[in-house]
Each structure stands twice: as C-alpha cells, then as structure tokens.
Amino acid sequence: MNSVRLVGDVLLEDRRSAYQAVLGSEYVTAAASFHGVDLADVANGHAGCVEICREALDAGIRVVAHGPSAGELGDFKKLLDDSDGRLRLAHSVRFDNKYTLPHEESSDRKLGDVITVRVIRTGSDERDFSVEELNVFDALLLFGGEVQRVFTRRNSVLSDDVNTSLSVIRYSNKAIGYGEACTAYRRGYFYEVIEVAATDGMLEYDSFSRTNRIIGDDGIEIVDSYHVTPLQAMVEDYVAHFRGDRVSSVPDAQTMELLDLAMASLASSVSPAAVTA
Amino acid sequence: MNRLRMGAISFDHGHQYGWCGAHLQLPMVELVAVAEWIPEQVDRVKSVLVSPEGAMRALADERQGPVRFHEDYHELLARDDIDAVSISSANRYHLEHTEAAANAGKHVILEKPLATNLDDATEIVQVCETAGVHLSTAYPTRFSPPAMEAKRRIDRGEIGEIVSMHATNHLRQSTAGWFLDPELSGGGTIRDHIVHGTDLMRWFSGKEVVEIYAEGDTLARPEIEVDDVAMLLETFEGGIVGSCDPSWNRPMTAAVWGDVMVRLLGTEGAIEFDITGNYISRTLAGGGQSAEAWEAGAIQGYITHMSYQEDSNLWYVKDFAEAILDDRKPLVDGIDGWYGVACIEAAYESVKEHRVVEVPRYPGNGA
Secondary structure, eight states: OTTOOOOOBOOOHHHHHHHHHHHOGGGOOBOSSOTTOSEEEEOOOSTTHHHHHHHHHHTTOEEEESOOOGGGHHHHHHHHHHTTTOEEEOOGGGGOHHHHHHHHHHHTTTTOSEEEEEEEEEEOTTSOHHHHHHHHHHHHHHHHOSEEEEEEEEEOSSSSSOOEEEEEEEETTSOEEEEEEEOOSOTTOEEEEEEEEETTEEEEEETTTTEEEEEETTEEEEEOOOSSOHHHHHHHHHHHHHHTSSOOSSOHHHHHHHHHHHHHHHHHTTSSBOEEO | OOSEEEEEEOOSSTHHHHHHHHHHHOTTEEEEEEEOOOHHHHHHHIIIIISTTOGGGGGOOTTOOOOEEESSHHHHHHOTTOOEEEEOOOGGGHHHHHHHHHHTTOEEEEOSSOOSSHHHHHHHHHHHHHHTOOEEEOOGGGGSHHHHHHHHHHHTTTTOSEEEEEEEOOBBTTOOGGGGOHHHHSSSHHHHHHHHHHHHHHHHHTOOEEEEEEEEEOOSSTTSSSOOEEEEEEEEGGGOEEEEEOOOOBOTTSSSSBOOEEEEEESSEEEEEETTSTTEEEEEESSOSOHHHHHTTOOOOEEEEEOOOOOHHHHHHHHHHHHHHHTOOOSSOHHHHHHHHHHHHHHHHHHHHTBOEEOOOOSSOOO
C-alpha cells in the first residue's frame, strides 16, 4: 500500500518474523514509543487492549483496535465515545469477501427474506478468543441486522481461560441466528462456516470447500471470493477515513451496536434467560 | 425362533418403506404382513410391497413368503405368525398403536419422535415394559457408517473425553402432509428434527441433556402451521454445552435433502462427519491441543475415513432383530426415545419463555 508505511511494531518475537516475511525486514523495527507514528494497530485481544489504546490516544495518534477482551467492553465503549473519532474497531469481517459477498447477495433480497444465520469460527489458541467472538457477533449483525435478544453460554474448554462462546440470537425481524467462537481446537486447525438461509434460497461458505455457494432458483452457483485481503481493505478504508478523504464504510453506530450485542451476550452468559440487546 | 417375523403398521411416514426394505433383505427377518388404511396410501403399499411384482419385492431373499395386506391393523396384530411390528403412523397415534401392539405381545419399532407429549412417551415406554416386549425408537442415524465409525473411534479413546458437541439436521423446505398439521404431528422442526442430532450427542458422550435454550418460529414458509426453523443450545451432564440446528430451511434446489452433521471436540482430538456427505468422516487424532504437542510434532493431521455407502436402515433393523432373537435390549431403546421427547418439550417451553428449561430425568428405572 503506497500511502501507508509500517514504521514500528511492538510484537512478540515469534510474530515479528512472520510480519518481516510479508512486509520486508527494512520496515520492521521494534518501537519503544509512538514517536513518528500516525496510526497504531492494536491487535491485542487479551486484557490490556484498552490500556494500550488509551496510551496511544493520549499520545495524540489514531488507533485501530482488533478487539477488547470481554471484561473491557464497557471501558472500550467509553473510550470510543471519548476518542473524537480517533479510535476505530477493526470489523475485519466487514472487509472480508467471504462475508461481504453473501451480505451483498442477501441485502438486495434476491433470495428473499433472511430466516436463519449461522456463523462459526473455531480454531486454536493461536487466535485471540476475544477477537474471534467479536468477529462472530459482527458477522451475525452484518447478515441479520438489529438483534432483539441474545442467549449465550461461554466456557473454558481444555484451558483455564474462557475460549468458547455459543450464542443463539433473535433478530428484530424475527430471523434466528447462531454464533460459535472457539479457540480450543488444535493448533493449525481453523473451521469457518457462514450460512445465510432465506425464504427463496441460501448462501453458504465453509473453510473445507473454501467457496461461496449461492443456492437459488437456478441451482447452485459457486463464487470464488478471494480478491483482496481483509486487513488491507480495512486499513485502506480506515486510513482514508482518518485523512478525511471519505467516510468509513463502517459507521460508528455499527461499532456501538456490536459492542452492545457483545455486552448483552456477556450478561446472558451468566443468566438463565435471554438478554435484550 | 431363528427368524424374526415382522408386520408393518402404517406408512404415514415414508421411513416405513425403508424399514420394509430391510425386513425383506435381511436373512434373519421376514416381512409377514402390512397394514394401511388411508385410501391415498393403500394403493401404493399394495403395488410396491404386496404385489408379487412390486418394486420392493425384488429386494427379498428366497425365503421371503407372500406379504399379506390388512386394512385393519388389529387384524395384523391378532396374527400369531408375527413377532414384532414397525409402526410409522403420524405422531399423534403412536401411543394408540404401540399400546395395541404391546398388548398383543409384539415387540415394537416406533418412528421418531416417540410421542407428541411427555405423558404419552412415558406411557409408551411403560406399556411395553409391562407387556414384556422390547421397544426401539427409530434412530437409524446411529447406524449410518460414519456415525458407527465415529463411535468406534470414541470408544477406542482416539479423541479422549468429549468436551464439546454440535449437531445439525437440516431439511429442504419440503415437508408436507400431516407433518404440517399440529394436531397430528405435535409440532414442526423441533418435534421432528432435534431428536437425531441430540441422540447422537447423547450416544457419543454417554451424557444426558440437562437444560435447553431454544429459539424457534415459522419463517421459511409463513403459511404453514408448525415451526420450521430453530436453534438450540443444549447443556449436557458435566457442563458440556452443545448446539443443535434442526431447521427445515434448505432451498428446494439444494444438492441434497439436508444433513445430519456432527462435530465433536475431545481432549485428544476431534471428529466431524455428515451422513449425507459421501460417508466421509474426518478425525483429528493424536497429540492433543497443547502448544507443546504441536511443537513436538505430535500432530498427525486429519485421518479421513470413507465408509461404504450402506443403508443405515439395514443396520438398524438388523440390530433390532438380533436383539429380539438373542433376548437382549436393542441398541436404541424406548428410553432413548423418551429423552428425545423430553428435549422436545423443554425446547418448546424455552421458545415460549426465552429462558433455559430443565430437561427431566426418566421417572422409571428403564428397560
């Protein structure tokens, strides 16, 4: 990307080598401060995300956060409110063609009214669970719209930390959703399902076949959806937004809606009843 | 007795044809008579099964005699040359037909779900216990090749202790007839379709469902009178949380009728399969989930098992027949069906209340 230069990173050593392989080692240096940085990309999904974001905002720079931990949702929301537009949540699924393609297809109602949505993202602890959980909720909102109520069970599977979240949601338009985020599987494993069923057809993607399938009146159409990397599309969108070139394709209201759903889900996870989102 | 003599009562549910195919083919079973009284179904039953030239008669082995037809099922039950019956009537009539069969001393294969309410389900199980006949709930999905392969691998300890379970049992938006009459069916997709996935998860884990949260509604075809989409979270004994999606939400143009898909995560690996997916199951075995195991190179990747494409009805009826002949319980019994109904009732209550509902335990000792 010509308009963006990576000037420094605060990465774990094992991740730095991966970034160097992609970006070129000349761009990757350990950064001890935010000096010379316009935009910080905070990919820490564990507790501490909010603190890092606040520090960067206090240093006067802009921040993209990939996901606060569940315990930080309220603080993150407040930070977002107070950030004067300098803090944005990553929303990576909204820049991922696997997700945007079925969203476009379902938005124009060619397949009728959406009736069920299933989003599953299961992998290993190489992924940040908090980020995965937010990605699942974000996708559920993308396809089904406003949520009326949510019921969630979160637990720790083969780990001391919460790493599994199963949610059933009811949309305001009556459609039903299921979301599953899990990082308890073995390393190297990632299973992803996107399924939007409508009155006159459905859209599905799974990570085994790696294709989007549109099932309508004319049978099954298979669409290759790999054109751009989601992170690149997101960074382009956000940089343009920060520069004032154009408004981001992800309005702040969607971020607030996502955080509200995540907070309602968290509340329902210790409740015997669904919680209004 | 070295051969089980079967009667078939009612073809309301098309599964009866599958079972009759098994009755005709299996060497330890003979189909003696069939009973059907609904005019629209009588002709087909006669032409396919009773007529010597019937299409299904080609399946029969040489020992199979003529198949007698009865328009009154009581006449079939009064025959002394029948040991057991397969009943596939509309759900509402399961108690009536099972009670009559048990009182006539016939062992019973009963279509799922066992009943339209838990009281009927309890009575169905107990009337068979009292009569001393075996009752088997028709869950042939346990006998599908990938499910049997998964069970063998689980029992060998290949994935360790199960810690997470998920199942789907989708169907095209195709259900018709009495299934859409709430008086006859007792409900839609929750009544009809949570039982297979839930039963497989019970069977694989050896744990009962203790509570359920469910959402359900009529959305795919708003004009029908029963629910056609649903999503369930099921908490099993030991705190394992699983999911079950029974929705009749597939388009009519979908490549297959639906699925019965199961994903299991264990302490040492994972298994996933779909019985409609060319009978392929994938097993992630060995090494566990730990970073240490990964770094030690203990991960072996997928083991893909391709099973023979065999009819699960054959294996299901074979187990039932051998159980009767050997005087043992069938692999799927009435209590398994009772728990299916208990989960159905809990799910419907949860749909109304928007809260978790406890699943009761079977009140008797069970047999």
